[in-house]
Amino acid sequence: DQQVKQNSPSLSVQEGRISILNCDYTNSMFDYFLWYKKYPAEGPTFLISISSIKDKNEDGRFTVFLNKSAKHLSLHIVPSQPGDSAVYFCAATTEGGAQKLVFGQGTRLTINP
Amino acid sequence: DTGVSQDPRHKITKRGQNVTFRCDPISEHNRLYWYRQTLGQGPEFLTYFQNEAQLEKSRLLSDRFSAERPKGSFSTLEIQRTEQGDSAMYLCASSLARSSNEQFFGPGTRLTVL
Numbered sequence: 001d002q003q004v005k006q007n008s009p010s011l012s013v014q015e016g017r018i019s020i021l022n023c024d025y026t027n028s029m030f031d032y033f034l035w036y037k038k039y040p041a042e043g044p045t046f047l048i049s050i051s052s053i054k055d056k057n058e059d060g061r062f063t064v065f066l067n068k069s070a071k072h073l074s075l076h077i078v079p080s081q082p083g084d085s086a087v088y089f090c091a092a093t094t095e096g097g098a099q100k101l102v103f104g105q106g107t108r109l110t111i112n113p
Numbered sequence: 114d115t116g117v118s119q120d121p122r123h124k125i126t127k128r129g130q131n132v133t134f135r136c137d138p139i140s141e142h143n144r145l146y147w148y149r150q151t152l153g154q155g156p157e158f159l160t161y162f163q164n165e166a167q168l169e170k171s172r173l174l175s176d177r178f179s180a181e182r183p184k185g186s187f188s189t190l191e192i193q194r195t196e197q198g199d200s201a202m203y204l205c206a207s208s209l210a211r212s213s214n215e216q217f218f219g220p221g222t223r224l225t226v227l
Contacts, residue, residue, distance in 0.1 A: 001221050006155075009153075032214045034214065034215065036218075041220070042220055042221075043117070043204055043206075043218030043220045043221050044156065044204070044218045046215050046216070046217065049214065049215060071157075089155050089156075092162045093214050095214065097169070098161050098168060099144075099208070099214045099216075100146065100158040100161055101146075101148075101156070101158065101170065101206075101214070101216060102158070103155025103156050103157070104155050105153065105154055105155050106153075106154075106155055113189070
């Protein structure tokens with residue numbers, strides 16, 4: 001039962017343009033969402049997060065949007081840079097309890113010069 | 114470097130052997146998590162400690178797996194009688210027990226069972 005889904009295994013974007021990565025979830029108990037970035041041979045690195053009480057959170061070039069009614073979130077990267085090429089994971093959790101993360105399958109983003 | 118460290122980074126073993134991995138979390142973090150990641154998938158939760166207490170285990174964690182966190186500092190994950198299906202990346206993460214859910218991950222231990 002995949003509670004968090006990233007339906008696009010890969011995405012290719014031109015340098016300087018906007019990258020949009022999407023994520024859907026099914027469990028309405030989730031109330032906190034995170035995006036992680038992963039380079040080969042490294043562990044995931046935290047990028048940005050959003051609580052379910054908000055619908056947008058921005059940090060520099062990264063913005064996360066949350067649509068609770070659709071159980072959908074997206075990560076926008078603008079402008080995209082070659083160093084953004086990596087695998088991006090969406091994760092969901094609850095603010096109480098163990099706060100264990102439930103991850104999507106990941107989207108491989110490639111930024112073309 | 115004060116991040117999460119894991120040892121070893123790579124482990125190759127024969128089926129039926131026991132293996133043990135170590136994780137050193139960020140020093141002030143009281144929560145420690147183990148995840149497993151297989152090819153093409155996101156990390157999956159295995160177990161979690163708050164200080165030295167193991168508070169939750171996933172049903173993915175068969176009885177061949179055991180984890181400890183003595184004195185609430187480093188943690189070990191042992192797999193007994195390894196099987197080829199245990200081949201995966203084992204990731205450790207740590208965090209502070211507070212409202213922010215950000216977990217900091219180590220580089221992982223890649224296990225290959227032949």
